[in-house]
Amino acid sequence: MHGEFRPGESLTLRGIGKMFDVSMTPSREAVRRLVADGGLILSASGRVSTPELSNERIEELASIRALIEPELASRALPRAHIALIERLQTINGTIAEMVAKHDDVGYIRANLEFHRTLYLRAQAPAMLALTETVWLQLGPTMRALYARLNRTEVPHNHRLIVAALRAGDEPGLRLAVRSDVTGGLRMLTV
Amino acid sequence: MHGEFRPGESLTLRGIGKMFDVSMTPSREAVRRLVADGGLILSASGRVSTPELSNERIEELASIRALIEPELASRALPRAHIALIERLQTINGTIAEMVAKHDDVGYIRANLEFHRTLYLRAQAPAMLALTETVWLQLGPTMRALYARLNRTEVPHNHRLIVAALRAGDEPGLRLAVRSDVTGGLRMLTV
DNA sequence: TTCCTGCGTTTGTGATCACATTCGCGCGCA
DNA sequence: TGCGCGCGAATGTGATCACAAACGCAGGAA
Structure with a gap:
């Protein structure tokens, strides 16, 4: 993963x-x-x-993420206190460190932790487990991606997610999560 | 399952x-x-x-089905030739037989075969696999449900699904699938 | 009657073994 | 130089064993 x-x-x-x-x-x-x-x-x-995913399979897995993760985020929104939002910002800080250190595995780990931390608030364990199944399938492929592109900062969408959480903006949150999820994977399909 | x-x-x-x-x-x-x-x-x-699902868990799994299965049906729609539709009707016939014989396991098996046959056309193996994972979790619980209620005929929504496929009616198909999926499970939560 | 305490039995765990299959490398041939 | 053959090493499979933990039932105390 x-x-x-x-x-x-x-x-x-x-x-x-x-x-x-x-x-x-x-x-x-x-x-x-x-x-x-x-x-x-x-x-x-x-x-x-480990699996070598075809482009079709990658797109399909991205679709699944785009389907489920906005739903998880939406369910988490009403329960997102300030402490959670601060925790997410801390994780974004960790992501920035990993970017600076060019630590690909650390980056992926922190990125997934960001999502998991948010989704845990959704109180939907089965949905989260399904999502993690998808992450698991994408693990090796994500590594291949992040090793290729040279990131310089925390993904913009992570900041949008935090902002939408603060504002209680449900449509904005869904959109930001969806973009974050599909954005990274779109450049996987060579 | x-x-x-x-x-x-x-x-x-x-x-x-x-x-x-x-x-x-x-x-x-x-x-x-x-x-x-x-x-x-x-x-x-x-x-x-085997799992004994709480009501919350049953509702969550139903939500997942309601999220993914209409998407699978929608993807299958453009590829649904007449041969597929006839096969679905045949399966509906099998379901009617199982209802008549009060064969609960046979009923569940035929019902899932109906859905699987349709979704196979979606060309989305990962999404189908995820859905079957959900069916697997619900298996024992579905048995407990169908043993309780005394069905007299094929579920109405299955006929609506076939009709929507014939008409190429995408919104109608999504709705019918969603109703079929959530309808049965709603009466599970005691 | 109800609860607790032992004890024999059942059960899962991890290790190890024998065996059939498969892999991969090198040799020899064209 | 390129291709196919063959053999030894490596690998997965299913069975079995010893052991510790958990279960469940029976018997006794309150």
């Missing part, structure tokens, strides 16, 4: 086991879970690798 | 293994996969059971 693996990277059960000092059994269970969620793909012969 | 298990039913790895004449290992992997998708829940001590 955080882009620690590149698209198409292949993994082995024994290798994963060594990473975490466990035997093959726990590796297999973890892999099975990730495969179920689309975070890893299983070849016909049972080999495991 | 098809409601073969009641909500809160508990399963054991060794028991599942016996069902399919395999050892614990394949059972564990299958269970892990279903747990990842929310089709089964894992207690703190590792015991496995």
Whole structure:
């Protein structure tokens, strides 16, 4: 999910086991879970690798994000106290640090934390879980994107999201979230 | 997904293994996969059971269906030839049979097949997979519902869906799908 | 009757093994 | 130089085992 693996990277059960000092059994269970969620793909012969998404698939996943995430943001809006908004601004600060350090994985992690922090307020665990499933599928691909473009600042849409939250502007919030979600992924499709 | 298990039913790895004449290992992997998708829940001590959904959770899952499924139907609409529409009507016939036989599991299975057949035309595999994840979570609960109410005919909304497809009526299709999806689940919340 | 306490049984966990399949690299041939 | 064949290494699969934890039922105390 955080882009620690590149698209198409292949993994082995024994290798994963060594990473975490466990035997093959726990590796297999973890892999099975990730495969179920689309975070890893299983070849016909049972080999495991990170997904290499086609452009169509990327667009589809972006559509799903554009469908669900504005809804989550909208549900979070009535419950967004000032403490939450400040927390989001702090995370934006972290994002700025990651941009400065050119830490791609850190950037993705902080970016997703921004969204998750907001959506947690929606009190919609199943919807959030579904969204995280989509993030999981996009992880390796997002890494490939952010490594390519050279960001200089925090995404503009994050500031728009915070502003809309402050103003209680529901349509503005939906639009800002939608733009933030589709904006980054649009440049993924080569 | 098809409601073969009641909500809160508990399963054991060794028991599942016996069902399919395999050892614990394949059972564990299958269970892990279903747990990842929310089709089964894992207690703190590792015991496995089917989920007993709260009313809030049922409403949330219904919202997700109401959000995604009209989108899938809408994407399928331009590609819905006459052959597809006839296939949907055939499935409606199967549903009528299941109603007559009071076969709850068969009813759920045919009902989901109706939706899946339509959505497959949307050419959106990730979106369909997400939707099936939701169906999976609702499976045991749907069984509990359909066993309770005594249906006498095919759901009216299924006929509306077919009519909207024939007419190429996109707003009507979205509405019919949305009604079909939320209608059944509304009476679940006791 | 109700609650608590033990204890035997059931259950999940992680490790390990044998085996069939597949991969990938190098050799040899054209 | 390019292509196909073959063999050894690597990999996933399913089974089994030892062990610790949890469960659930029975018996006893209040």
